[in-house]
Amino acid sequence: MTVPRGSLILVPNTLDFGIAGAAPDVQDVLPMLVIRTAARLTHWVAENAKTTRAFLKRVDAIAPLAQPLQTLSIVELPRPQKGARGAPAADLGALLAPALQGIDLGLISEAGLPAIADPGAALVQAAHAADVNVIALPGPSSLLLALAASGLNGQSFAFVGYLPVEATERSARIRELEALSRRACQTQLMIETPYRNDALLGALLAHLQPATRLSVSCGLTMPTAFTRSDSIQGWKARPTTLPADVPAVFSLLAP
């Protein structure tokens, strides 16, 4: 007899991770299907077990958990090894064991959709290789909310992650992205560690052409969220200081 397999269910998290102050109610940013599914799952793979428990406490307040929080299995993803980007970690097969035994397994990151600008993709790939069904539940992505709010090209866009920190490499990368954006009429999106938000904005203003459009979205889905979208010329004419404690998404489009 073969046991039917469980699925790997990608569960979106809220976007308020690490932001001080009043968090939105979880049902205001996540659909009820996500909340009900999170409440019933007994086995999790997580970017961080502690923040997963905090998330599940918020879920429990709306849809009671099927099992007490302390009895849930929450296994952390192995940290990515420096220099081993893309290389599959050795023990991902073990993480999938519950699914192979017929138990649905949740995958969750600290904010937004798992496996996007976050760890988890290698586990999803391992699931496909093991013929485990993968289900992505709908939830917020700061990248696409920022893109929608930017007014920049949403028919062609790229997310390129973080820029280099070193000044010369950073300015070269900014010029490269601007050239790429111009050639392909493609919006380029990037993120930064919050305390460096202002430094990245300064570098973008220093190295992009005056007519290039730049949009910055901060603290999306939070009450204090804002998006400013303007030409580089416009940004320079009306300087803005970005918050240093809130995640931001930067988008640029060269004419």
Place this chain on the structure above:
Amino acid sequence: MTVPRGSLILVPNTLDFGIAGAAPDVQDVLPMLVIRTAARLTHWVAENAKTTRAFLKRVDAIAPLAQPLQTLSIVELPRPQKGARGAPAADLGALLAPALQGIDLGLISEAGLPAIADPGAALVQAAHAADVNVIALPGPSSLLLALAASGLNGQSFAFVGYLPVEATERSARIRELEALSRRACQTQLMIETPYRNDALLGALLAHLQPATRLSVSCGLTMPTAFTRSDSIQGWKARPTTLPADVPAVFSLLAP
């Protein structure tokens, strides 16, 4: 006296547009904040007025509309003119009139987030130019759900829209995207008109290298949703026919 301005609120729609059969409950795919906001808005700019009314009927069943459906103002976005890509339409300023008079204005497309792989970006840009606050509400994006479910690189990815329909141009574009993916280690995402899903799959299998990974997600957030992610070699060893009546997202990553 100056009147405080209303905001332009980007309201996500469900992803089941045009799909026959049982649609998911709207609160299962959209957060409650979206449903409550949609219920209170009296002025809309829409990709399509008819589908917006259908959406608002689903909203009304959960959160009663502030005003009867027939009394709402729903104005359609001007159709993009061929060959005028990126050129701002003349009458976008008029569409923003309610916001300038202090009334919150909703922007909605037929599926998913407005202004992404859908019209609306020019209106968002006009809002920024007129100093109208832009708020993007969280909701599902088939592109990012497909990317998360693919197991391909979520740290660097690009959405390139539709491929050319003509066979020679299409195969050249597929090879170009594969080369780009290999060079930048960047997942490339594309979409197709549903009745051509199988033709695009055939072209990708014919022109991509055996070790390139291809993921196809169909009907995301629907009960029949599925994602298959495999190497080109694997796809050829176990052929799949794609549904011709359900939107699909195709993602590729070259090693």
